[in-house]
Amino acid sequence: MNGAIPGAQRLRAASAGNRVLGVLIVLLIALTLGMDQLEPLFRALFPDLGNPLYSRDSFLNLMLAHIGLVLMSSLISVTVGVAAGLFVTRPVGREFEPMVSSLAAIGQTFPPAAVLAIAVPLAGFGFAPTIIALSLYGLLPVIQNTIAGLGTVPQATLEAARGNGMNRWQILRRVELPLAMRVIIAGIRVSVIINIGTATIGSTVGAKSLGTPLIAGLVGNNLAYVIQGALLVGLLAIVTDLLFERLERRFSFGR
Amino acid sequence: MMLARSAGDRLIGNRVLLTLLVAAFASAILLPFASLSPNRLASGQPVMLWQALPGWQLTALALIGLALLAATLARPLPQRTSLWLSLIATLPLLGLDFFSLGDYAHRALVDASPAARVSQGATFWILLFVSALIAIDALQRLRLGLVKRALFGAAALVVIGVCFSGDLLSPLSIMREFANQKDNFVDQLVRHLLLVAGALIPALAIGLPLGLLANRRDRLRNGLFSLLNVFQTLPSIAVFGLLIAPLSALGRAVPWLGDLGVSGIGVAPAIIALVLYSLLPIVRNTYSGLAGVSPGTLEAARGMGMTSRQILWQVEIPLALPVILSGLRIVTVQAIGLVVVAALIGAGGFGAFIFQGLGQYAIDLVLLGAIPTIVLAVIADFTLQILVTFSRPPGTR
Numbered sequence: 001m002n003g004a005i006p007g008a009q010r011l012r013a014a015s016a017g018n019r020v021l022g023v024l025i026v027l028l029i030a031l032t033l034g035m036d037q038l039e040p041l042f043r044a045l046f047p048d049l050g051n052p053l054y055s056r057d058s059f060l061n062l063m064l065a066h067i068g069l070v071l072m073s074s075l076i077s078v079t080v081g082v083a084a085g086l087f088v089t090r091p092v093g094r095e096f097e098p099m100v101s102s103l104a105a106i107g108q109t110f111p112p113a114a115v116l117a118i119a120v121p122l123a124g125f126g127f128a129p130t131i132i133a134l135s136l137y138g139l140l141p142v143i144q145n146t147i148a149g150l151g152t153v154p155q156a157t158l159e160a161a162r163g164n165g166m167n168r169w170q171i172l173r174r175v176e177l178p179l180a181m182r183v184i185i186a187g188i189r190v191s192v193i194i195n196i197g198t199a200t201i202g203s204t205v206g207a208k209s210l211g212t213p214l215i216a217g218l219v220g221n222n223l224a225y226v227i228q229g230a231l232l233v234g235l236l237a238i239v240t241d242l243l244f245e246r247l248e249r250r251f252s253f254g255r
Numbered sequence: 256m257m258l259a260r261s262a263g264d265r266l267i268g269n270r271v272l273l274t275l276l277v278a279a280f281a282s283a284i285l286l287p288f289a290s291l292s293p294n295r296l297a298s299g300q301p302v303m304l305w306q307a308l309p310g311w312q313l314t315a316l317a318l319i320g321l322a323l324l325a326a327t328l329a330r331p332l333p334q335r336t337s338l339w340l341s342l343i344a345t346l347p348l349l350g351l352d353f354f355s356l357g358d359y360a361h362r363a364l365v366d367a368s369p370a371a372r373v374s375q376g377a378t379f380w381i382l383l384f385v386s387a388l389i390a391i392d393a394l395q396r397l398r399l400g401l402v403k404r405a406l407f408g409a410a411a412l413v414v415i416g417v418c419f420s421g422d423l424l425s426p427l428s429i430m431r432e433f434a435n436q437k438d439n440f441v442d443q444l445v446r447h448l449l450l451v452a453g454a455l456i457p458a459l460a461i462g463l464p465l466g467l468l469a470n471r472r473d474r475l476r477n478g479l480f481s482l483l484n485v486f487q488t489l490p491s492i493a494v495f496g497l498l499i500a501p502l503s504a505l506g507r508a509v510p511w512l513g514d515l516g517v518s519g520i521g522v523a524p525a526i527i528a529l530v531l532y533s534l535l536p537i538v539r540n541t542y543s544g545l546a547g548v549s550p551g552t553l554e555a556a557r558g559m560g561m562t563s564r565q566i567l568w569q570v571e572i573p574l575a576l577p578v579i580l581s582g583l584r585i586v587t588v589q590a591i592g593l594v595v596v597a598a599l600i601g602a603g604g605f606g607a608f609i610f611q612g613l614g615q616y617a618i619d620l621v622l623l624g625a626i627p628t629i630v631l632a633v634i635a636d637f638t639l640q641i642l643v644t645f646s647r648p649p650g651t652r
Binding site: 096111113125205211214217218223227237 | 269270271496499500588593596613616626636
């Protein structure tokens with residue numbers, strides 16, 4: 001994309017990016033562990049509130065619960081999504097490719113919050129509907145990008161690999177997957193970022209997450225709770241996105 | 256591999272259809288078609304397909320199933336005939352799915368207490384879903400033109416419309432909830448649409464010039480895109496939440512803004528957040544649409560003596576339009592979904608039903624918010640997709 005930037009300048013941009021990422025990670029950890037220390041600040045900002053610091057659960061617990069929700073659902077999405085993408089790009093499953101592709105495209109027009117709401121009559125309240133909604137929704141960008149990524153591998157490259165005497169499995173593992181990896185990771189990135197957001201709303205259906213203080217604050221008119229939850233979840237999303245950006249760069253092979 | 260066998264001696268001609276049929280059949284014998292509950296909030300008893308449907312409806316369903324099964328075979332029907340058969344068969348399948356549910360509800364509630372409710376079960380949804388997938392697959396394989404596809408869509412809508420007209424479905428729990436909320440429902444629908452429009456208009460007014468600027472000034476581009484990307488990354492509810500404090504302070508500090516309705520909760524933070532979310536796709540697509548215009552074309556336009564203003568309006572924008580409209584498609588669908596979340600800060604819209612329903616454990620109310628939102632998003636997506644297609648130069652559609 002930015003092929004016009006000379007190497008030195010790109011290097012400088014990358015090291016500035018590293019510094020930003022480092023600062024944000026430190027901030028995320030410090031706020032998660034030390035939000036309690038900011039109580040005087042919140043008390044000064046919101047003098048009318050009797051209790052300006054969310055204390056029904058520690059922020060560390062909420063953060064771990066949130067990461068747990070996202071990690072678990074993303075693991076399901078990535079496993080099933082990559083497997084499905086591989087299946088429909090092999091000769092055995094090629095027939096299913098148009099339908100799976102259009103399903104992934106149509107499914108992504110469904111609003112995540114509505115999908116979460118519909119999971120409730122199917123799975124009840126709590127952890128289960130959130131995991132179901134998150135993994136189903138997160139599946140779609142992974143499938144889409146797996147298909148797209150494998151589709152970008154040039155026919156001539158595959159031909160050459162076959163000419164070198166590689167078998168199907170070797171071609172997949174040593175040629176197709178490495179070349180498609182950047183696009184697949186971009187799909188996982190979209191899926192994880194959406195899931196971090198949807199897990200936040202998950203607390204309206206009873207799953208513990210960083211959304212819990214946020215929603216409690218909105219319902220109970222406690223702005224301090226809202227800010228505490230929103231800051232942490234916002235930081236988590238930005239840090240995750242930047243980490244994925246770096247991961248994508250590692251697989252860009254001079255592109 | 257085994258697939259090296261020629262198409263001529265294969266038994267199954269359409270494995271996708273077969274898979275869908277197997278899924279529908281498995282669901283029909285394992286999962287309930289409907290549920291019957293004593294009142295609005297109690298959980299219901301499952302009712303299986305064969306318990307809910309009288310003999311003639313089961314026979315009709317079996318006949319449709321057999322026709323579809325025949326369409327999966329490689330012989331004797333020619334491939335296109337099979338595809339047409341499977342496409343047409345989805346219409347009675349769709350109709351029967353709705354009709355049987357409504358018909359069952361009428362019969363089940365005849366001698367039940369007035370509080371009793373009938374709801375749709377998993378098999379109802381799966382049959383609906385499977386019909387849609389069969390139709391999508393058949394439409395793709397038949398490679399029908401836009402007109403024929405639209406005609407089929409219209410036929411499906413007529414079938415659904417007939418089911419919803421009259422009082423076939425009125426005894427269903429969700430339709431009773433709808434009847435109770437009718438005025439409110441229309442209000443929330445209008446509110447939902449107004450919020451989407453209220454966000455998209457300023458987003459376009461800001462995003463289109465920014466996209467043009469990004470195209471003209473290379474230096475600006477990377478910084479602008481990274482900044483806008485940050486907004487796309489942040490969870491919507493966090494942005495809504497973080498806007499409350501500054502906006503309520505602003506509303507208090509500047510009285511005329513407060514009079515205009517700028518306050519911490521409600522419409523103002525919702526619109527601001529939605530605009531921030533919409534900017535990236537609009538700016539990015541405007542930029543890449545303009546960047547996609549070939550230098551040769553611009554050269555030719557300049558050679559014809561067009562001014563740079565004429566080149567912009569008569570060459571660049573028309574050529575970039577499909578890509579810009581694709582951006583609009585993305586943000587419209589996205590905004591319809593984000594408005595749901597905005598209900599949590601009191602902006603209204605269908606999300607109000609969802610969160611009110613979740614609070615009361617009233618599932619029908621949840622669905623009354625969730626299903627129309629999904630329908631709205633799919634309709635918006637489809638409409639804008641048609642617009643994108645027609646904005647392309649003839650011959651490239």
